[in-house]
Amino acid sequence: MFLAPMVRPSPTMLTRTATRPTTYLTNLLQTCIDNKVHAAGKILHAYILRAGIFADTFLANRLVELYAKCDQVDSARKLFDKMPQRNIYSWHAMLSCYCKENQLDNAHELFDQMPERNSVSWNMMISALVRNGYERRALEFYWRMRWGGFELTHFTLASVLSACGSLGDIMYGKECHGVANKLGLDKNVFVGNALLGMYAKSGTIGDAVKAFGDLLEPNEVSFTQLMGGLVEADQIEEAFGMFKLMHRNGSRIDSVSLSTVLGVCARGGNGDIGATSGDDWDVHIVPGKQIHGLTLKLGFENDLHLSNSLLDMYAKNGDMDNAEILFASLSEVSVVSWNIMIGGYGQNNEKGRAMQYMEWMQSSGFEPDDVTYINLLVACVKCGDVGSAHRIFDIMTYQSLSSWNAILSGCAQNGYHREAVKLFREMQLQEVQLDRTTLAIILSSCAALGYLEGGRQVHAFSMKPAFHTDTYVASGLIGMYFKCRRMVDAKHVFTGVHQLDTVCWNSMLAGLSFNSMDGEAFTLFVQMLRMGILRTEFSYATILSCCAKLSSWSQGRQVHGLIMKDGYADDVFVGSALLDIYSKCGNVNDARKFFDLMPSKNTVSWNAMLDGYAQNGCGDEAVCLYKQMIQSDAKPDDITFVAVLTACSHSGLVDPGMSIFNSMHEEHGVEPLADHYTCIIDSLGRAGRFNELEKIIDKMPYKDDPIVWEVLLSSCRVHSNVGLARRAADELFRLDQNNSAPYVLLANMYASLGRWDDANDVRSMMTEQQVLKDPGYSWIEHENGDACLLG
Template sequence: MESKAVFTHLANLLQFCIDKKAHLSGKILHGYIFRNGLSADTFLSNRLIKFYSKCGDTSTARHLFDKMPLKNIFSWHAMLDGYCKASKLKDAHEVFAAMPERNTVSWNTLISALVRSGFEREALDVYHLMNLEGFMPTNFTLASVFSACGAFVDVDCGRECHGVAIKIGLDKNVFVANALLCMYAKCRGIDDAIQAFGDLSIPNEVSFTAMMGILAESGRVEEAFSMFRTMHRTGIRIDSVSLSSVMGVCAKDGSGEFGITSESYGFPSNMHGQQIHGLTVKLGFERDLHLINSLLDMYAKKGDMTSAAVFFNNLPETSVVSWNIMIGGYGQKHDIEKALDYMQRMLYQGFEPDDVTYINMLVACIKSGDIEIGRRIFDRMLCPSLSSWNAIISGYSQSENHIDAIKLFREMQFREVPPDRTTLSIVLSSCAGMGLLEGGKQLHAASIRALFHMDIYLASGLIGLYSKCHKIEMAKCIFNKMPELDIACWNSMIAGLSLNSLDKEAFSLFKQMLGKGLLSTQFSYAIILSCCANLSSLSQGRQIHAQIAKDGYMNDVFVGSALINMYAKCGDVDGAREFFDEMPFRNIVTWNEMIHGYAQNGRGEEAVSIYEDMIESGEEPDAIAFVAVLTACSHSGLVDMGIEIFNSMKLKHGVDPLVDHYTCIIDALGRAGRFHEAEALIDRMPYKDDPIIWEVLLSSCRVHANVSLGRIAAEELFRLDPQNSAPYVLLGNIYSSLGRWEEAKVVRKLMSDKQVSKNPGYSWAEPKNRMEVDLNDDYRMMVDEFEAANL
């Protein structure tokens, strides 16, 4: 009896050492057990193995295990559990394979360890083996398996396991059901999740919280709030986790489609958030730091930085997370000064910035367009993370400073920081922007080495690169070899075909995309409308317009701008204006398209009128707007109005005139025969070596038979662009029109001596929705121009 009491006392002492991880005390007990010859006892040895495993000393635990004369299933489980908790999965596999007998606990221990360590596929393989050996899964098994399916985004396997849960009656188990909901959330199986939630007889706070997250992520914000209200009304305990989750829902609320927010209906955009804030105070969670940060994040994501600042300044305590939220919030508002101010205050109060702080600051600088400050912040970082590298490279790429983006990428390689798919995609975009084909090919090779070449995200970037470098066959090859394609890949390929003047192929591919059941995006419609415009196919453009209305994109400002461009280029400028007047939202692109549409169709006065309406609406014209309105003035003979608008560019709107603006004004003056003013403008402009300027002037000289100025313009073009046939044709035509045949022959001979050839012309028509092109390979225009000279 006394011996049994000693055993019980020793076992209790060992359990105490296990619970408290009392390593030294446990070793003393081990010494006592060894000295008193009790080491052969299986029960005490199992406790010792568990103790050493809990203290992280698996080598001693394994030594004890190997020395045990008699092992039972608990001995094997103790060793297996020790290796699993220490994440020594290779050793765990060895122990598992050597077990003389296994039960459900053995399988569960290994499966859960694999899931915890990120080996989800291996965990699923072990689960399938468990089924083959005839073991029935428990609630712990299924919870781990659902977690693996979610992490691996394997919804088919998840549904199969869901069926198993129903078959063995575990689908009603709250523990299993909650894991099932989380799995469907990660796999975007919103309908499956709703059905699984409905099957729960008694959902708990975890079930409701999971469903709120699923609905919010799917954009069904009101349903997520309804779920929270149901949870509240049914008396289910609301904890800080539930409140933090619903706060995430509040952050998404009101960011409606097409720019429509809850404020449009007279409610504050963060109304729900304010209500949950009040509930937080009522339930006494106002000092919970995690929840406080969720509240702060909600105000910041809603763009209500005034409320966020008031709330932040009254916090009883803050953390690095709190400061990061404020810096990130001001960054999203493009307020770089406030973001810098909060970072300085953070440092002053003794908080050490982390990687998130620097990334938020970098994003703030990039969004504010201040890449120089962003670079200074980046250079201060001793060991920038991959996210920091991606942020600063992206900043350079977005600001079209592609050379520095590529230089930084090279520096990143020298520092042996391995790129991810985001890095490669950003740098591919810069290579495409520069037309740097060789650099893009090297990145393609790097993506193959890093096993990213079948990545959908990267594939769209590669298609874009080869398309912009006019290697459309290579782009097609990548597109056709992808085992799976998302909407971004389809859009990239359609855009690439259009960019390479293959608009009919682009249209055909768009139809294929719709046939496969993919839903078009705003970008898809903008591209295909551009194709219709390039093909001057009004009938197909109207069909796309009808589809846009059906899909609910009529209020999208970018799609609307593309529609205006399509109608105007197809000659239906009144249809473009009708749609323009109906648009609820407009931006500078929309106004520019409408002005340009009138300009293209020779309706200059209306173009000037809508330009004036744009200024009156408060929209500031940009360089493109001035090109459009000056073109309209030029084509409609509104010379004085054009000069007035040109002079107002810098004085009233702060826009420096570019070569295109000078070209428009010189064209207007030349068409009107005001050559002295045109010459004076050319003398003082900074773009004297641009061939387009001289070609425009020469064309006007041909109309007005201005031989002296025409000869000067032609000579400048011979110098600047010697292989361009236009100046020879135009100068020769000036001489021909005046009967100066000998001089016309001299020009033609000069053209022949320099081996300058004229590209063939073409004509097109659109009978019954198809394009027919007639190439004129016989230099018909050239013969017409010089027919008189051949007499």
């Protein structure tokens, strides 16, 4: 370590200085600058003043540099102001000092006062502005520099391209790329890496890969930037491939590249590193645990940033046991470390453990920050504890946009949509700057509430900052308008987005399906195919649902072929949708074969197969499948019981149906709903077991559900139970006097029993109430695959 006493001028030094003043003092000052020795530099400054050589501009410049290097900005400025003569290097020394200390206003003022400037002057300002997040101002300086005729260097273009990347301004970035080509600077490693970073950050990963290929000698920065870009583009395999190539090329693996590849591991990927000989690694898909081993091997175990990346990798993959072990072994922790642990437990639905870490964090002397509270908010939200989330939100000293979005999301996800709308209004009153996430969340709540006026207000607000053309917000607007039955408005939003992504197309498909516009949805899907739009599992699940509702087996088979081609056949939701269309089109045996081959099943899959049996009158098969479901530890829900009880009802399996109905609450904790009562009443009614049926009706809490009484009335007609039929009809008249079903069913029953006077009385009641019988329709599919509706 270089210490101040080592350069304290001695009498011998002063004698030498008298002989060779400038050269010797310059060397001493440079030593002080290199080693940031402020005290010794002040002694030299005093000697220069006493010796009367302060007028030497070169020495004065060195003194300004010294104070700048030692973070003595005020001293540097005082000295600069007292200089009898300044040259461009004097101005640069002071400008560099301001830029280094991020005093951009002072730097800008000094820059404007400079009597002359060169490329170095402009580069200093542009670099400082980019470094401090003033990218737009940096681009303005760049244009002023170009118009002024100053020479553009690799430092200029590297900074400007970095600004374009941060702004996501691909057009400006491409223009700078053209300038780099024209000046022959595109092969420069600094410019090349900046080009690569700009394309990667702007989401044009193809251009980023090309920029990487154009580099003559890519370094660790090149590999790391492209890895990061590939991760953001969800090209996980390719990102691992870059790490493999980096290792093979012998590029230096530093803590930044290791942090980046750990970010890849946190996003997904599993596999092995097969060590061959020595340090040669055959990297396939690099798993986080082996990167952890590489980190230790390279001696980075004490790098806090890298340790936090390792913690994050374990937490994101839900491996909190290894995260705990690593956290306990860290020689140093930061607020980031605590936040990762709290966030990890929050994401794993372990709210209690997250709260414990919050308490340990505070008892260890660390103050929670915005991220800490947001992670706790998420933990509460994931567990459905919106009340606790609200309390955490209320105690935050500064409620950032991220925290507002977290609490809004919690309300929306847990069905507290009115509360979400109320919070959104409060945000506006507090003039919180909203973003695309805020608008998407509140639009989902407006859609759930059918709150058209609120959705329109959000739409109007989104027009000002041009959020309405953002695909994320546009998708929310489309969903909201469709839920509110405003099909024209939804289509208008869709056609107004310049660059539609898969999410917007999926929102249109879902909206059309929701509004029973299934034919139009299929036409839109065909348009997706022709335009080469990426289909997702959601696209296929939605369009299969449309085919099922259309009972169009020919179209369903075509979609199934595309699913096989695109590799979504093993997706559990797509598989469930395929089961549904097989069953609705009467191919229940093929549906069961497909069900048995599914690699993974969830409750939705089981329900789809049960519903298929129910629709096709396969009651015994449905009961057997239900038992298999229970034995497989799959958790039945209310839809499961509707399906199996319907199957029992249609197949005359009264006793198995009663047994399953009675087990709902007692064994599975599912409270019977109106649909379940309808199924069991239909089952008992078909069997003529009216004594049991009346006991259930007397106890059921859904006496205002008309479907229950319609089902009972139909059963009474079959078994000529006039007394109970009259009770059911009276209940239906009470609920809706204009419903034609009870009049028709009751009149037909009287007619079948020869009670013509009673039948005429019912028809007279229909006439008096001006009730018209609803017409019936049938849906058929022609051989050519076209479907039509028959009256």
